[in-house]
Amino acid sequence: MTKSQETQYESSGAPIRISGISKTYKELTVLDSVDLDIRGGEFLTLLGASGSGKSTLLNILAGFVKPSGGTIEVDGVDVSRLPPHKRGLGMVFQHYALFPHMSVAENVAYPLKRLGVPKAEIIRRVGEALDMVDLGRMANRKPTEISGGQQQRVALARAIVFRPRVLLMDEPLGALDKMLREQLQLEIRKLHKDIGITFVFVTHDQDEALTMSDRIALLKDGQIVQLGTPEELYNAPSCRYAAEFVGVSN
Ligand code: ADP
Ligand code: MG
Numbered sequence: 360m361t362k363s364q365e366t367q368y369e370s371s372g373a374p375i376r377i378s379g380i381s382k383t384y385k386e387l388t389v390l391d392s393v394d395l396d397i398r399g400g401e402f403l404t405l406l407g408a409s410g411s412g413k414s415t416l417l418n419i420l421a422g423f424v425k426p427s428g429g430t431i432e433v434d435g436v437d438v439s440r441l442p443p444h445k446r447g448l449g450m451v452f453q454h455y456a457l458f459p460h461m462s463v464a465e466n467v468a469y470p471l472k473r474l475g476v477p478k479a480e481i482i483r484r485v486g487e488a489l490d491m492v493d494l495g496r497m498a499n500r501k502p503t504e505i506s507g508g509q510q511q512r513v514a515l516a517r518a519i520v521f522r523p524r525v526l527l528m529d530e531p532l533g534a535l536d537k538m539l540r541e542q543l544q545l546e547i548r549k550l551h552k553d554i555g556i557t558f559v560f561v562t563h564d565q566d567e568a569l570t571m572s573d574r575i576a577l578l579k580d581g582q583i584v585q586l587g588t589p590e591e592l593y594n595a596p597s598c599r600y601a602a603e604f605v606g607v608s609n
Contacts, residue, residue, distance in 0.1 A: 372400030372557035373434035373447065373524035375420065380429035382415050382581075389415050390581040392429065398574075399434070402551050402558045406568040406605070407578030413561045416578070417529050420559065422446055433525065449518035449526045453533040457502040457513055464489065464498040467516045488520040491550060508539040515550065525557040532567070544571055565605045569593060577601055 375397040382390040390412045397403045405413045418424040420431060422443035430439045438446045457466050467485045476484070489495050492512040497505055502513065511531060518526060531547075532540045548571055551558050562568055568575050569589040577585045577592060577600075585597040596602035 371524065372398075372555055374399040375525065375557065375559070376430075376432040376435075377416075377420070378430050378432070380416065380419060380431070381427045382412070382419065382424065383427045388581055390419075390426070393581070393583055395576055395583060395586065397557060397559060400555055400557055402548070402560065402571060402573045404560045404562060404568040404572040404575045405578055406562060406565060406575050408604070409563055411578040412581040413563070413578055414529055415581075417527055417559065417561050421448055421450055421527055447524045449521055449523035451511075451514050451518045451526065451528045451531045453530045455511065455514035455517075457510060459502055462499050462501060463494060463505065463513050466502065466513055467520050470517065471520060484520050484522075485516075488516040491519060491553060492516045492546070506539075507535055508543055511535065511543060512546065515547070519550075519554065523556065525559065527559045529561045530563070531560075532562075540567075547571065569605065575605075577604065 375395075377393055377395040377397070380390055380393045381388070393412075393416060405416060407413050415424060419426045422438070422441060426439075430437055432438065433446060433448075443450075458469065461469065464485050467488055468481050471481045471484065486495070486498075489498055492515050494509060494512055494516060497509060502510055505513070514531070528547075532543050535543060544567060547558075547560075560568075560571060569592075572589055574586065574588055575592050576583050579600055585592055585601045587595075592601060592605045596605065
């Protein structure tokens with residue numbers, strides 16, 4: 360990233376405090392009083408097998424799902440009752456929908472247009488977001504004229520164009536083949552380093568979690584069974600499940 364980009368992107372990462380978050384559907388307990396402090400600016404991965412509650416926790420953070428109990432604080436402010444668009448968060452999902460008839464730049468500009476942001480400001484922010492994901496030269500292409508990995512980078516640009524203080528990603532690489540996946544892993548890491556905001560990343564892939572994260576929260580049946588750096592989870596798993604899922608099991 361160039362110096363000028365650094366000064367343009369002034370967003371910094373917000374810490375998140377998750378306290379006693381529970382979610383039940385009828386008799387099914389999906390999240391069981393989860394406590395988790397996410398540091399401002401860190402890359403935190405929610406790792407767990409399918410059905411462990413990762414998406415539910417992320418959707419509660421985003422405000423798409425209402426918890427049965429507990430609170431969420433972003434930067435010291437209780438956001439539990441705020442709608443998604445007032446929480447200062449960006450979201451990227453596995454299945455992103457780009458408008459096929461619009462160019463890359465128009466796709467990224469679209470949400471800002473809807474918010475009524477002035478045109479000059481839109482042009483500046485779209486250019487900045489596309490540079491961040493290294494798509495500046497693809498601005499005028501249509502989604503069908505770029506690769507799957509580039510399309511996912513457009514989805515990333517569309518999330519960061521709001522200058523969120525937190526970026527939430529639910530298995531964003533799940534649909535990509537192995538090579539693209541590994542390339543995007545590096546690019547998302549680089550984006551995190553450049554942009555400096557808090558990233559909350561969801562995956563069921565232990566290798567992906569180990570290579571990308573500052574810290575990993577390992578979920579099992581709606582509870583966090585271990586929170587630590589990749590090294591800690593790998594070398595000192597807290598329980599047999601953690602050992603079998605990520606660690607060196609013997
Ligand atoms: P993950 O993302 O880790 O695969 P989810 O958070 O999607 O897990 O789901 C956790 C559990 O909650 C699963 O057993 C799932 O079937 C259940 N679940 C998720 N959403 C609903 C819902 N709307 N109604 C009932 N059960 C749900
Ligand atoms: Mg999920």
